[in-house]
Amino acid sequence: MEIKDVRTKSTEELNQQIYLLKEQLYDLRRKKAVGQLENLSEIKRVRKDIARCYTVLKERELGVESK
Numbered sequence: 172m173e174i175k176d177v178r179t180k181s182t183e184e185l186n187q188q189i190y191l192l193k194e195q196l197y198d199l200r201r202k203k204a205v206g207q208l209e210n211l212s213e214i215k216r217v218r219k220d221i222a223r224c225y226t227v228l229k230e231r232e233l234g235v236e237s238k
Contacts, residue, residue: 174226177224178227180227182228182231185227192220195217196217
């Protein structure tokens with residue numbers, strides 16, 4: 172997910188996306204714990220996607236214009 176895609180979503184969609192990403196992160200961590208996760212970089216990707224969503228939400232809260 173790229174930042175320009177995140178910025179096009181509404182606040183409600185972002186909150187829903189964060190919820191889904193957190194569920195996905197939980198599943199990936201569970202798979203890692205039992206040794207079923209093949210691609211460890213997926214955890215890093217999901218964490219960064221969550222951070223992007225939170226960043227855009229905070230920008231909107233503060234009224235910061237995006238480039």
